[in-house]
Amino acid sequence: MAFYLAIEGADGAGKGTASAALVQHLVAGGRRAALVSFPRYADTVGGFAIGEFLAGRMGRAVTPQAAAVLYALDRFESRDRLQALAAENDVLVFDRYLASNMAYQGAQVESDTAPELMNWIAELETGSFGLRLPDRSVFLDTPAAVSRRFIAQKHQRSYTDRTFDEYEADDGLQDRVRANYRRLASAEPSRWQVVATTINDQPRAPADIAGEIAAALPR
Structure with a gap:
């Protein structure tokens, strides 16, 4: 059964790029690895509805x-x-997984009610919906100014023609999301890895980030 590795972070953290680079790194090292990106806008009812919401069309x-x-x-x-992918691979890499739901929705309520909501989401995903917990989650820690620049440079998304979607446009939300990720990582350090994506506000090479993540994986 594959090792579940979730790449997490606020918008503009470079999750998609890092995830793809990590799969490439693992495959080059002789491991079977596959990438799954959430939301799956074109493949599920939930994904389609999320796209409509983020594009402001709900x-x-x-x-x-x-x-x-x-x-x-x-x-x-x-x-x-x-x-099916878990049966065929050694490592299944996720570009966003369970923690993203907790971090983002928890960032949209008062801070004193956020823990209760985040716990409810964890139970919804792993209990009611029977989804498997990741074996490890990686928080890509990216400064807000750098993230904003990365968002503006994103390619056209399938669900919107806007530069910033409903979540990306809210700077305060993005700051709270980062804070939630840091709390999740500090609460379970054995299940999380925090990786800085910049040095002196300059982005690190995706291959370097992938190498750091891969080096911490069990053999």
Whole structure:
């Protein structure tokens, strides 16, 4: 059964680039590895609904609880695919996984109610929807100014033609998301790895980031 490795971080942290570089690094080193990116906008009902929401086309307010269900539904609908990939590979790399739902939705409520909501989301995903916990999560720690620059440089997304989606446009939200990730990582240091993606506010090479993550994996 594959090792589940989740790459996490706020928007513009370089998760997609780092995840792809990590899979390439692992395969070059002789491991079987595959990449799954969430949300799966074109493949699931949950993913499609998330795309409509992030593009501002939902037409009604979406509560953090409702958004959490959509993100969890996207993964629930993907379970068969994940199980098939896990049977065929040594490492399954996720560009966003369970913690992203917790960090983002927890950032949209008052700080004193965030822990309760994040615990509810964890139970929804792993309990009600039966999703497997990651064996390790990696927090790509990226300064806010660098993240903003990276978002503006993103290629066209399948779900929107806007430069910033509903989450990316909210700088305060992104700061709270980073804080939530740091709390999650500090609460379970044995299950998390924190990786700085910049040196003196200059981005590190994706291959260097991938190498640091891979070096910490069990053989």
